[in-house]
Amino acid sequence: MPRPREFDEEQALDAAMRTFWANGYEATSTEDLCRATGLGRSSIYNTFTSKHELFKRALVRYTDLMSAGQLALLEDGTRAPDDRLRDLFDAIIAGEVENRRDDRGIGCLTVNTTVELAGRDREAAELVSRDQRRRLEALEVVIRAGQRDGRFSSTRDAAELARFVNAVIAGIRVAGQGGADIPALKAIAATALDAL
Numbered sequence: 001m002p003r004p005r006e007f008d009e010e011q012a013l014d015a016a017m018r019t020f021w022a023n024g025y026e027a028t029s030t031e032d033l034c035r036a037t038g039l040g041r042s043s044i045y046n047t048f049t050s051k052h053e054l055f056k057r058a059l060v061r062y063t064d065l066m067s068a069g070q071l072a073l074l075e076d077g078t079r080a081p082d083d084r085l086r087d088l089f090d091a092i093i094a095g096e097v098e099n100r101r102d103d104r105g106i107g108c109l110t111v112n113t114t115v116e117l118a119g120r121d122r123e124a125a126e127l128v129s130r131d132q133r134r135r136l137e138a139l140e141v142v143i144r145a146g147q148r149d150g151r152f153s154s155t156r157d158a159a160e161l162a163r164f165v166n167a168v169i170a171g172i173r174v175a176g177q178g179g180a181d182i183p184a185l186k187a188i189a190a191t192a193l194d195a196l
Contacts, residue, residue, distance in 0.1 A: 009047060012037040016048075017058035021109040022101065024116050025055050025124075056123060062109045063131040074138040081146030082193065085139075085165065089189035092169055096176035096185060105176030114170075136162045143196065152196040161196060168192040 019036040020028050030051060033044055048054035073087045096105040106112075110128050118125040139162035146152035154161060172185050180188075 012039055012044075012047070013054075013057055013061055016054050017062050017109070020055055020058050021062065021099075021112070022106045024112060026116065028055075052123075056127065059109060059113060059124065059127050063127065066108070066110075067131060067134055070135065071138050074142050080151060081142045081149065082151045082196075084142050085146075085193060085196070086189075089169075089172075089186075089192070092172055093176075093182065093185045093189065096173065097182060100176075104179045105173065107177045108170070108173040111170045111173045132166065136166055139165050146196065154196050164195070165192060 015036040015038070016033055019032055023032065028051075030041055030044065033039075033051070033054065034041055037044065039047075044054065048057065069091065070088060073091060074084055076084055076087075079087070096107075099106045110131055113124050114128050118128055136159070140158045143152060143161045143165070144158040147154070147158060152161075168188065172188055175188065176185060
C-alpha cells in the first residue's frame with residue numbers, strides 16, 4: 001500500500017514556480033527544486049514525474065494566477081478603458097517592484113519562457129501561446145471600447161494595438177530585469193498610453 005503524501009502539493013508547486021521564475025528552466029536543477037520545496041528527489045519525481053512536468057504545472061499555475069488579476073482589471077466594465085489599461089500597467093510595475101532581487105526584476109515567467117524555451121519546446125510554447133491569446137482578447141476588447149468612446153484616438157486596428165500593448169508589457173518586464181528603475185518603467189507605460 002502506498003504511503004500517503006505528507007506535504008502540501010500546492011505549496012510545493014508554488015515553491016517550484018518561484019524557483020523556475022527566478023532562475024529559468026535550464027538553470028534550475030533538481031537540487032534547487034528540492035531545496036525550494038523541502039522535498040526529496042523521490043518525492044518530486046513520484047509526485048510530478050519529471051522536472052519538465054513540474055515546470056509545465058508551475059507555468060500553468062503562474063499563468064492562471066497572473067492572468068486572473070490582470071483579466072479582472074481589464075474586464076472591470078465600471079471603469080473607463082484608459083483607466084483599466086493604466087491600472088494594468090500599474091499592477092505590472094508593482095509586480096516588478098515586489099519581485100526584485102539585487103535591484104533587478106525577475107521578469108515574467110511567460111516572457112522568460114518565451115525567450116528561453118518557446119523555440120524548442122512545443123509544450124511550453126503552447127502554454128505561453130494560450131495565455132497570450134487570453135490577454136490579447138481582453139486587451140482588444142478594452143482598446144475597442146476606448147476607441148468607441150473617444151478615449152483612444154488611434155485609428156489602428158484594435159487587435160494590432162492589443163499586440164502592441166502586450167509587447168510593451170513584455171518590454172517593461174525585460175527592462176525591469178535589466179535594472180530599469182520605477183520612473184523609467186512608468187515612463188514606458190505612459191508613452192504606450194499616449195500612443196493609443
